[in-house]
Amino acid sequence: MFVDSHCHLNYPKLVERQAEVLANARAAGVSTMLNISTRAAEWDAVIGTAEREPDVWASVGIHPHDADTHEDIETAMLVEKSRHPKVIGIGETGLDFFYDKSDRDRQRASFRRHIAAARETGLPLIVHSREAEADTAAILGEEMGKGAFTGVLHCFTASTDLARKMLDLGLYISLSGIVTFKNAGDLRDTARMIPHDRLLVETDSPFLAPIPNRGKPCEPAFVADTARFLANELAMPTADLARITTDNFFNLFTKAKP
Numbered sequence: 001m002f003v004d005s006h007c008h009l010n011y012p013k014l015v016e017r018q019a020e021v022l023a024n025a026r027a028a029g030v031s032t033m034l035n036i037s038t039r040a041a042e043w044d045a046v047i048g049t050a051e052r053e054p055d056v057w058a059s060v061g062i063h064p065h066d067a068d069t070h071e072d073i074e075t076a077m078l079v080e081k082s083r084h085p086k087v088i089g090i091g092e093t094g095l096d097f098f099y100d101k102s103d104r105d106r107q108r109a110s111f112r113r114h115i116a117a118a119r120e121t122g123l124p125l126i127v128h129s130r131e132a133e134a135d136t137a138a139i140l141g142e143e144m145g146k147g148a149f150t151g152v153l154h155c156f157t158a159s160t161d162l163a164r165k166m167l168d169l170g171l172y173i174s175l176s177g178i179v180t181f182k183n184a185g186d187l188r189d190t191a192r193m194i195p196h197d198r199l200l201v202e203t204d205s206p207f208l209a210p211i212p213n214r215g216k217p218c219e220p221a222f223v224a225d226t227a228r229f230l231a232n233e234l235a236m237p238t239a240d241l242a243r244i245t246t247d248n249f250f251n252l253f254t255k256a257k258p
């Protein structure tokens with residue numbers, strides 16, 4: 001049984017065929033999915049899917065791409081929305097200086113408001129970071145000093161150095177289908193240094209379909225392919241990797257614990 005720790009079931013390419021996507025996931029042995037929100041207008045739909053489906057959970061947050069369009073989102077609004085019993089995480093939030101779709105200072109401010117919500121609720125923070133290693137480490141380190149919170153750096157593609165800094169802060173690291181890509185040798189090296197009790201897997205679907213599904217819209221069923229690949233890299237049976245990453249998911253996202 002696998003957990004997809006990060007998917008977007010309400011995004012185009014998945015939402016139109018959500019029932020089939022969920023059936024495929026269950027058939028592939030995916031027992032739990034975390035449906036991630038990225039914009040306030042999505043929150044009710046993302047939570048609605050989690051209300052209907054017992055194996056789907058939800059997050060509330062604003063993607064760094066949307067920081068400019070959500071300047072009015074305050075910590076209290078995230079906290080309020082996260083009281084829903086199926087909301088188990090805050091995010092995705094963070095910094096994306098690769099696409100720079102929102103002003104960097106607005107991204108930083110939004111990130112800190114999400115961190116405050118994670119601290120206040122005790123729910124894990126789901127962090128997106130692209131081409132923003134120094135700022136990600138600085139903000140997380142500084143905020144951790146103000147009061148502890150938990151979280152995960154999702155779709156990890158950064159350096160081993162950033163991985164170490166995240167682990168030192170007590171955060172988890174989630175690997176997506178990128179780890180299966182031919183040119184991801186550095187990421188595979190990083191994967192080998194992540195302690196087994198801090199590792200998660202995800203699809204980030206509908207993006208980033210892993211080998212052997214590249215070119216298709218990604219869906220949660222494919223987390224099984226990433227897990228199989230990663231188990232081979234880490235020289236362990238797939239069943240062990242599945243058990244470890246499932247245990248880690250519920251140790252982090254305690255609100256989802258059976």
Ligand SMILES: [Zn+2]
Pocket residue numbers: 092127128129154155
């Ligand atoms: Zn992301």
Ligand SMILES: [Zn+2]
Pocket residue numbers: 006008036092204
């Ligand atoms: Zn995402």
